Amino acid sequence: MLEKLDRQMNISSNVSLSANLEMMEKGRIELFVYDQRSAGIMINEQGYRAEGFHAVYHIQDAVTCFAFSCTMDRALVEQFQSALDNVVKTDFYRQLFDKYLPGRFLPESD
Numbered sequence: 001m002l003e004k005l006d007r008q009m010n011i012s013s014n015v016s017l018s019a020n021l022e023m024m025e026k027g028r029i030e031l032f033v034y035d036q037r038s039a040g041i042m043i044n045e046q047g048y049r050a051e052g053f054h055a056v057y058h059i060q061d062a063v064t065c066f067a068f069s070c071t072m073d074r075a076l077v078e079q080f081q082s083a084l085d086n087v088v089k090t091d092f093y094r095q096l097f098d099k100y101l102p103g104r105f106l107p108e109s110d
Contacts, residue, residue, distance in 0.1 A: 017042050033059065037100065 012029075014020055017039065020032040025048075040050040066084075068077050087093055 018046055021046055021048055031056070041100070 014023075014032075017032075017034055020029065020034070021043065023029045024032065036055050039053070043050045043053060066080070068080075
């Protein structure tokens, strides 16, 4: 896809959606990669209109995870996992899931 562009490109890496939106508004970038659902919500929260942006290319879905350093205390990692497991079992989690991922299948928690 990139080889089809006939002009010089400036590619940068930025993890801040806020910074990407600001650069796009100023004409410094023309494209950024972000999770479509999260981007729509966050674009609105930043004061922009999600309708002013559109997805132009779907990148393969990815599994999201929490990653800890190998030097992290294993007990702390297990404590985090336990807390996360407890949150997933709550009605509040179901409400969040239904709000932000309507119509999607909620996996059963162990």
